[in-house]
Every structure is written in C-alpha cells, then in structure tokens.
Amino acid sequence: MKRLRLTHLEMIQFKNHEKTSTDLQGRLVCITGDNGMGKTNILDAIYVLCMSKSYISFRQADIIQNDKDFTRLVGSFERNGDKDLITLKYPRNGTKIIEKNGKKYTRLRDHIGFLPVVIITPDDVQLLLGGSADRRTLLDNTLCQVDRDYFTNLSQYNYVLKQRNSFLKSDIIDDKVLDIYDSKLIEFGKQIYDKRKQFFSDYAETVSKIYAKISGEKEDIEVTYKSQLNDQDFATLFQGAREKDRILQRTTTGIHKDDMDLLMNKHPVKSVASQGQRKSLLLSLKIAQFEIIKTQLQVSPLILLDDLFDKLDRHRVAHLIQLLTDGDFGQIILTDTNKTRVKETIGAISIDADWLEISNGQISNYEYSNS
Amino acid sequence: MQHSSLLVQETVNNFTELPGIGPKSALRLVLYLLKSDPEYAKKLGSSIIELRDKIKSCKICHNISDDEVCSICNDSRREEHVLCVVENLRDLMAIEDTRQFRGRYHILGGVISPIEGVGPEELHIDSLLERIERNGVQEIIMAISPTIDGDTTIFYISKLLEGKEITISTIARGVSFGGALEYTDEITLGRSIISRIPYNS
Numbered sequence: 313m314k315r316l317r318l319t320h321l322e323m324i325q326f327k328n329h330e331k332t333s334t335d336l337q338g339r340l341v342c343i344t345g346d347n348g349m350g351k352t353n354i355l356d357a358i359y360v361l362c363m364s365k366s367y368i369s370f371r372q373a374d375i376i377q378n379d380k381d382f383t384r385l386v387g388s389f390e391r392n393g394d395k396d397l398i399t400l401k402y403p404r405n406g407t408k409i410i411e412k413n414g415k416k417y418t419r420l421r422d423h424i425g426f427l428p429v430v431i432i433t434p435d436d437v438q439l440l441l442g443g444s445a446d447r448r449t450l451l452d453n454t455l456c457q458v459d460r461d462y463f464t465n466l467s468q469y470n471y472v473l474k475q476r477n478s479f480l481k482s483d484i485i486d487d488k489v490l491d492i493y494d495s496k497l498i499e500f501g502k503q504i505y506d507k508r509k510q511f512f513s514d515y516a517e518t519v520s521k522i523y524a525k526i527s528g529e530k531e532d533i534e535v536t537y538k539s540q541l542n543d544q545d546f547a548t549l550f551q552g553a554r555e556k557d558r559i560l561q562r563t564t565t566g567i568h569k570d571d572m573d574l575l576m577n578k579h580p581v582k583s584v585a586s587q588g589q590r591k592s593l594l595l596s597l598k599i600a601q602f603e604i605i606k607t608q609l610q611v612s613p614l615i616l617l618d619d620l621f622d623k624l625d626r627h628r629v630a631h632l633i634q635l636l637t638d639g640d641f642g643q644i645i646l647t648d649t650n651k652t653r654v655k656e657t658i659g660a661i662s663i664d665a666d667w668l669e670i671s672n673g674q675i676s677n678y679e680y681s682n683s
Numbered sequence: 684m685q686h687s688s689l690l691v692q693e694t695v696n697n698f699t700e701l702p703g704i705g706p707k708s709a710l711r712l713v714l715y716l717l718k719s720d721p722e723y724a725k726k727l728g729s730s731i732i733e734l735r736d737k738i739k740s741c742k743i744c745h746n747i748s749d750d751e752v753c754s755i756c757n758d759s760r761r762e763e764h765v766l767c768v769v770e771n772l773r774d775l776m777a778i779e780d781t782r783q784f785r786g787r788y789h790i791l792g793g794v795i796s797p798i799e800g801v802g803p804e805e806l807h808i809d810s811l812l813e814r815i816e817r818n819g820v821q822e823i824i825m826a827i828s829p830t831i832d833g834d835t836t837i838f839y840i841s842k843l844l845e846g847k848e849i850t851i852s853t854i855a856r857g858v859s860f861g862g863a864l865e866y867t868d869e870i871t872l873g874r875s876i877i878s879r880i881p882y883n884s
C-alpha cells in the first residue's frame with residue numbers, strides 16, 4: 313500500500329490567493345483561520361491539482377483570480393520515497409495544461425487517478441437533499457479515479473450527449489443522425505452501466521459497514537443503484553423516448569439519469585433519518601469512497617476535510633480522525649475556524665501535525681510540532 | 684509595443700493577426716520589408732490582393748482553384764472512380780503530399796457537429812452523392828479524422844449509400860483515436876491510405 317502526501321503547495325492568482333506557498337511536513341495538516349480568508353480555497357487548489365477541476369466552483373474560470381489572465385498551481389507530492397512535481401496552468405482564454413515532472417500530459421485520462429483524493433465538505437449534504445446529479449458526481453469521481461476506461465467512456469458519452477441535445481434543438485432533425493448518436497450512446501453507456509453496477513455491489517456493503525462503525529447504531533443502511541437500464545435495454549429505451557426527445561429537445565433517457573437510492577430500514581433516508589444519522593451516513597458515503605479507491609489503486613488517497621466542525625461535535629470528530637488514521641492513510645488536510653478547538657479535540661492522536669494559520673489569502677504563521 | 688512610426692505600427696498590427704506571428708516576429712518582417720527592394724513589397728502586396736480576389740472553389744470537389752474546375756479534377760490521368768473524402772483543404776493537401784493517392788477528392792467542409800451549428804445540410808454531402816451517381820464512382824475512401832464527430836459523419840454518409848454498388852473504406856487507423864489528420868506525419872498517412880480498411884458500420 314502506497315501512501316500519498318503533499319509536501320509543498322504554491323498557488324498563483326488562484327481565487328483569493330495572489331501568491332501563496334507553503335511546505336507541509338506532517339501527515340495531519342490543520343489549517344485554521346476566520347471565514348472568508350481562503351481556507352477552503354487551499355483545499356480546492358489541491359483538489360484541482362488532483363482532478364483538474366474545481367470541486368467548489370461551478371464555472372471553471374472562477375478559479376482564476378479576478379482581473380487576472382491565468383492561474384498557476386504547483387504541488388510536490390511524495391509516495392513511499394517517490395517524488396512528483398505537478399503543475400497546472402490555466403489561462404483565462406485557453407485550456408488547462410497539466411505537467412508531471414516537467415512533461416506535459418497529452419491526455420487528461422493519464423492524470424486522473426494518479427493523485428487519488430477524497431474531499432469531505434459541508435456541501436456533502438446535497439448528497440441527501442440535492443438532485444441526482446450530486447450523487448452521480450460522487451459515483452463518477454470515484455470510478456474515474458480507479459478506472460481510466462471509465463473516464464474515457466464517460467467523457468465520450470457526455471460529448472455525444474451534448475451533440476445529440478444540440479441536434480434536437482436544430483431546425484432539421486434527420487432520424488439517421490439521431491440513430492447514429494443513439495448507437496454511440498449505447499456503445500459508451502453500456503460500459504458505464506456495467507461498471508457502475510459492479511461498483512455498487514462493493515460500495516453498498518462498504519457503506520453499511522462503515523456506518524455501523526461510526527454511528528454504533530443498528531439501523532439497516534441500503535445503497536442501491538437506480539438506473540432505467542435495470543429494467544429495459546438501451547435500444548428499447550431510446551426507441552421509446554424518441555418522440556418525447558424531439559418535443560422536449562433534449563435526451564430524456566440514458567445513464568445520465570442514473571441515481572443512487574439511500575434507504576434506512578427500508579425507508580428513504582431523507583424522510584426518516586435524524587440529524588445525527590444523516591451526518592453519520594454522509595461521512596460513511598465518503599469514507600467508503602476512500603476505502604474503495606485505496607483498495608483498487610493500492611494508494612491511500614489524500615483526504616481533504618473542509619470545515620470539520622460544521623458537521624460534527626467534538627466526540628464525533630475525534631472518532632472520525634481516529635477511524636481515518638487507524639488504517640493505512642497518507643495525509644489528512646483539514647480546515648476549521650477555531651485552532652484551540654481543533655488542538656483540544658485531536659491533540660490526543662499521536663501523529664505529526666502541521667498547524668497553518670491563514671488570513672487574507674496569506675499563510676502568515678507556520679509552526680511544526682509533534683502535538 | 685509602441686513604434687515611432689504609425690505606418691510601421693499598423694503593418695506590425697496587421698501581421699500579428701496571422702497565425703503563429705507575435706509582435707516580435709511581426710516587427711522583424713516589417714523591418715525586412717523596409718530593407719528589401721521596394722519592388723518586392725509591391726509584388727507581395729499585389730499577390731495577396733489577387734489571391735483573395737480571384738481564388739475560386741472548384742465546383743466539383745470544393746478544392747481551391749484558379750478556375751471553375753481545379754487542376755486535380757481536370758487531370759485526366761487521375762482515376763475518377765475513386766474518391767477520397769476529406770474534411771478540409773488542409774487534409775487534402777496533407778494526403779496529396781504523400782503522393783500515394785491517384786484518385787480524386789471531395790471536400791466536405793467539416794464534420795457533423797451540432798454544437799458548432801454544423802448539421803448534414805451544412806456539408807457538401809449532396810454534391811458528393813450527385814457525383815457518385817453521375818460519374819459511376821466505385822470506391823470512396825473516408826479520410827476523416829478519427830474523432831467522434833468524424834466517425835458520426837462517416838457513419839451518416841455510409842447510411843446514405845446503403846444498397847449502392849460502392850466500396851467504402853476508411854484510412855487505416857495508424858492515427859490514434861482522437862488525433863487530427865494534419866498532425867500525422869506523411870509516412871504514416873501515406874501508409875494508412877494504401878492499407879485502407881473496408882468500412883462496416
């Protein structure tokens with residue numbers, strides 16, 4: 313098992329960070345500072361280096377500081393003695409360029425999964441309250457990191473889907489063209505479906521195991537894969553939806569409609585779970601993601617924990633950190649507003665920790681201690 | 684960069700609009716023109732004007748041409764029953780450079796891409812079908828970039844030709860999927876035309 317760690321980070325014109333850089337030594341990195349100072353942006357910068365996309369900003373160009381032409385990120389990563397330098401440059405009027413040790417990637421699929429990462433943020437609540445897109449994102453983020461073919465198939469599926477939707481909005485709709493797009497969606501979609509289905513058999517079990525560990529309670533948690541393809545084959549689905557698609561001018565069926573059902577004691581979590589149970593489940597969904605990526609890649613992913621106490625009381629935080637640091641883990645990078653609170657809560661765990669304090673996009677105070 | 688002469692400034696600005704020319708190269712070109720024989724600048728200027736004024740599109744294959752019909756379509760030594768279908772002029776030139784193809788061409792003017800507003804009607808597909816019908820074309824070689832849109836276009840044309848006595852082949856994919864033809868070297872491209880493969884949708 314390899315353990316991945318970030319040892320140096322530089323952010324240039326990234327959101328509110330004009331020019332910030334820092335060294336990281338510990339396996340537990342605690343970033344504290346008031347709200348709005350740029351804590352979350354640091355985690356997002358790390359996420360962008362790993363996944364090439366912002367986790368927080370919907371519009372990718374928003375990661376570039378206002379009025380600036382580009383942003384640049386540099387990260388030094390280490391795993392069992394091997395060092396890699398990753399740089400990402402993103403010009404406002406261009407595409408992102410990612411380099412590994414000075415060599416430019418020609419295909420994004422060669423990078424995704426090289427730096428496995430799991431992010432836990434207050435927005436995770438959308439996994440329960442939001443639409444299916446949020447749950448598919450979790451699914452896709454996980455599978456794209458462990459399976460390059462999945463990443464390729466998904467990009468191609470999404471591209472064809474965009475073409476088909478544009479075509480449905482055009483003046484002349486030739487059935488022959490739709491037939492071709494359908495056959496391509498089927499070709500790519502079938503592979504995505506098979507992989508998602510396979511993934512769920514593992515994931516469902518892992519989530520309920522972790523839930524039992526975190527909550528110490530006996531609720532029965534069920535995570536199931538919901539797809540139109542469970543009941544009908546792709547070709548029939550597309551045939552049946554053709555008329556509707558023409559009228560609505562978009563593709564109404566396919567794996568881009570897939571969802572994840574979350575049940576507690578056979579009822580939808582959203583309607584029966586208490587506040588505490590919800591929080592435990594959200595964490596279980598993310599820790600299960602961590603476990604699956606770790607097992608499949610044999611690399612322990614970075615864990616980014618945003619706004620730690622937003623979700624949990626002290627007791628649960630201590631328990632969570634204990635749980636994460638128990639097994640093989642590479643590095644946890646967490647943020648919170650209150651340094652004292654973090655110190656008191658996790659101080660008992662004997663791991664080398666870095667304490668960073670941030671204000672106005674500058675890391676002003678840096679101390680290294682074995683607390 | 685600001686220059687003491689407005690004339691220099693304007694010419695530099697015009698040059699920088701050309702692909703691959705930055706302000707430094709533009710200035711170098713302008714200074715060269717000032718140093719060289721005035722006749723050269725006149726010749727250069729008028730050839731550019733004439734080029735834009737007089738260039739035509741071949742009414743048969745849509746290649747660029749000085750006349751109604753281009754030199755390739757007019758060349759009776761070239762096999763007229765074999766057509767190589769390409770996206771654009773650049774691809775035609777790339778294949779012509781390999782000297783491996785002795786048939787005729789048909790430029791589509793792009794590939795099907797509704798995102799960019801290109802449907803089948805925007806391409807020279809009708810004129811292709813007409814040509815096939817009229818000239819008894821026996822084989823068409825689809826030399827289209829192996830991308831999703833390229834593939835869609837090949838698939839579409841092959842559907843229109845269903846039931847016709849015609850061989851459809853695609854250039855062999857020595858080119859990696861997602862690669863563009865113009866970046867493929869001559870040898871690879873030449874070889875892939877010779878070893879073209881039958882197309883089955």
Ligand SMILES: [Zn+2]
Pocket residue numbers: 741742743744745746752753754755756757
């Ligand atoms: Zn011609």
